Amino acid sequence: MATLVIAEHNNAALGAATLNTVAAAQAIGGDIHLLVAGSNCAAVAEAAARVAGVSKVLVADQAAYAHQLTENLAPLVAALGRDYSHLLAAATTNSKNLLPRVAALLDVEQISEIVKVLAPDTFQRPIYAGNALATVQSLAAIKVITVRGTGFDAVAAEGGTASIETVATVSDAGISRFVGEEIARSERPELTGAKIVVSGGRGMQSGDNFQLLYRVADKLGAAVGASRAAVDAGFVPNDMQVGQTGKIVAPQLYIAVGISGAIQHLAGMKDSRVIVAINKDEEAPIFQVADYGLVGDLFEIVPELERQL
Amino acid sequence: MKILVAVKRVVDYNVKVRVKADHSGVDLANVKMAMNPFCEIAVEEAVRLKEKGIASEIVAVSVGPVAAQEQLRTALALGADRAILVETDEELGSLAVAKLLKAVVDKEQPQLVILGKQAIDSDNNQTGQMLGALTGYAQGTFASKVEIAGDQINVTREIDGGLQTVTLKLPAIVTTDLRLNEPRYASLPNIMKAKKKPLETLTPDALGVSTASTVKTLKVEAPATRSAGIIVKSVAELVEKLKNEAKVI
Numbered sequence: 001m002a003t004l005v006i007a008e009h010n011n012a013a014l015g016a017a018t019l020n021t022v023a024a025a026q027a028i029g030g031d032i033h034l035l036v037a038g039s040n041c042a043a044v045a046e047a048a049a050r051v052a053g054v055s056k057v058l059v060a061d062q063a064a065y066a067h068q069l070t071e072n073l074a075p076l077v078a079a080l081g082r083d084y085s086h087l088l089a090a091a092t093t094n095s096k097n098l099l100p101r102v103a104a105l106l107d108v109e110q111i112s113e114i115v116k117v118l119a120p121d122t123f124q125r126p127i128y129a130g131n132a133l134a135t136v137q138s139l140a141a142i143k144v145i146t147v148r149g150t151g152f153d154a155v156a157a158e159g160g161t162a163s164i165e166t167v168a169t170v171s172d173a174g175i176s177r178f179v180g181e182e183i184a185r186s187e188r189p190e191l192t193g194a195k196i197v198v199s200g201g202r203g204m205q206s207g208d209n210f211q212l213l214y215r216v217a218d219k220l221g222a223a224v225g226a227s228r229a230a231v232d233a234g235f236v237p238n239d240m241q242v243g244q245t246g247k248i249v250a251p252q253l254y255i256a257v258g259i260s261g262a263i264q265h266l267a268g269m270k271d272s273r274v275i276v277a278i279n280k281d282e283e284a285p286i287f288q289v290a291d292y293g294l295v296g297d298l299f300e301i302v303p304e305l306e307r308q309l
Numbered sequence: 310m311k312i313l314v315a316v317k318r319v320v321d322y323n324v325k326v327r328v329k330a331d332h333s334g335v336d337l338a339n340v341k342m343a344m345n346p347f348c349e350i351a352v353e354e355a356v357r358l359k360e361k362g363i364a365s366e367i368v369a370v371s372v373g374p375v376a377a378q379e380q381l382r383t384a385l386a387l388g389a390d391r392a393i394l395v396e397t398d399e400e401l402g403s404l405a406v407a408k409l410l411k412a413v414v415d416k417e418q419p420q421l422v423i424l425g426k427q428a429i430d431s432d433n434n435q436t437g438q439m440l441g442a443l444t445g446y447a448q449g450t451f452a453s454k455v456e457i458a459g460d461q462i463n464v465t466r467e468i469d470g471g472l473q474t475v476t477l478k479l480p481a482i483v484t485t486d487l488r489l490n491e492p493r494y495a496s497l498p499n500i501m502k503a504k505k506k507p508l509e510t511l512t513p514d515a516l517g518v519s520t521a522s523t524v525k526t527l528k529v530e531a532p533a534t535r536s537a538g539i540i541v542k543s544v545a546e547l548v549e550k551l552k553n554e555a556k557v558i
Binding site (some may be wrong): 067069070071074092093094096097098099100101102103104105106107109110111112113122126127128129130131133134135136137138139140173174175176177178179180181182183184196220228231232237238239244245247248252253262263264273274275276277282287288289291292293294295301304305308309 | 320323325326328335340347348378396402403404426427429430431432433434435437438439440441442443445446448451458463466467468469470471472473474475476477478481484487488505522523524526527528529530531532535537538539540541543544545547548550551555557558
């Protein structure tokens with residue numbers, strides 16, 4: 001039994017979500033290998049070799065893999081995956097795009113977003129926006145799985161001494177081309193890995209008003225998120241959305257400001273350790289999951305909070 | 310250009326589902342059903358492409374029970390020209406659905422297939438990508454903008470860090486994200502007209518597709534519930550609680 005974990009990276013650095021995925025692989029048991037497929041990604045391969053618990057790193061360094069185009073990567077991962085009992089990747093947009101294509105090439109079913117490993121073939125995963133938890137058993141020859149990071153504590157990024165092996169296979173399907181990307185640059189921590197998250201909803205009324213949240217976040221060293229309503233209204237970009245179909249977070253502290261608490265938003269944050277809700281409507285569903293609620297005008301409360309921190 | 314758009318019948322997004330007492334699944338008896346919200350966005354995008362004169366025909370397809378005809382009629386009322394139901398009473402996994410859709414693609418030869426990125430019941434987010442593998446077509450998943458340019462399609466995708474744009478060769482697969490468009494409501498005259506549009510029924514057997522599954526659901530349970538905490542009176546009290554009681558700041 002051996003697991004191949006697909007590393008999440010941007011050709012320069014190893015993504016933190018990879019460490020949670022390796023933790024899931026450890027819970028399954030057996031040898032753990034990491035695949036780094038990219039272009040000019042030697043630094044990532046070296047970082048991958050230092051991850052605790054990994055015995056081998058496979059590096060496929062080719063121009064065709066530079067932008068993680070699935071049409072090119074999926075045949076490579078499927079070919080390598082045949083030698084493994086398990087194929088794992090973090091439930092990031094990148095792997096959600098890639099892994100089902102790999103599974104179908106291997107003619108096996110995929111299990112999405114597991115939060116617990118009960119046995120090497122049995123896993124727990126949320127369904128219906130987290131309103132139910134399913135225990136599923138896979139009898140597939142190769143178990144293809146995406147891993148929700150909040151379900152597994154990250155392994156140490158240092159301490160491992162894996163060997164590095166080069167994979168020479170090039171697959172370039174020639175049917176897709178990378179044009180460009182707009183990546184939000186922020187000095188604040190990444191949403192999915194932050195210890196504290198401050199999120200704003202429709203109640204913020206405008207994108208400019210999010211400045212109030214940024215100031216609180218900076219005092220706390222927190223990341224800033226948003227509800228779907230705030231993103232749909234154009235207050236903030238999509239990469240800030242927390243919820244069923246956005247980012248799933250489980251920080252130590254989640255502060256929901258002007259968020260009513262729709263089911264799909266709760267699905268993205270209800271595993272947070274401590275939840276604070278600030279809302280003027282005392283009937284808002286968010287108060288039913290909040291440890292501490294404060295009813296009132298956020299435009300008075302948030303600046304006051306900033307002063308008192 | 311012909312567009313195939315896939316729709317799924319799911320529990321209405323406003324319904325809070327309950328787990329069955331015997332833990333065999335969620336209780337779907339007498340629960341309001343609807344078209345999966347991401348599929349509504351898929352239908353809307355196809356209709357907009359037809360209104361722009363880019364699409365010539367829209368074929369809506371669903372894999373599901375007889376009752377999924379309702380969702381296909383909705384798609385027809387929104388602007389699809391005809392519909393195909395691949396009828397099955399089994400609850401199929403994404404791979405089986407993708408194989409059935411592949412058989413329909415072979416039959417219909419669309420230039421573009423639009424699907425929702427995920428269904429709000431199983432939350433799998435797999436079918437479009439699997440269809441990509443089975444057809445060999447390129448895939449533009451989690452789309453927030455699509456633009457046809459000759460024999461290519463430019464797709465702007467919602468990714469973790471922001472937005473990414475790719476150019477794909479047609480035929481291609483697109484899966485929709487929330488910001489692609491805002492779906493319209495069907496008008497009464499269009500709902501009446503939709504009743505007369507053609508709806509063909511096929512079966513997995515007739516399409517020659519095996520829908521056997523290797524995944525067994527052993528148990529479905531309710532997640533641990535959070536109980537409501539306390540209402541604090543002031544910011545000062547909140548800060549004090551976070552520092553001394555919860556010890557998180």
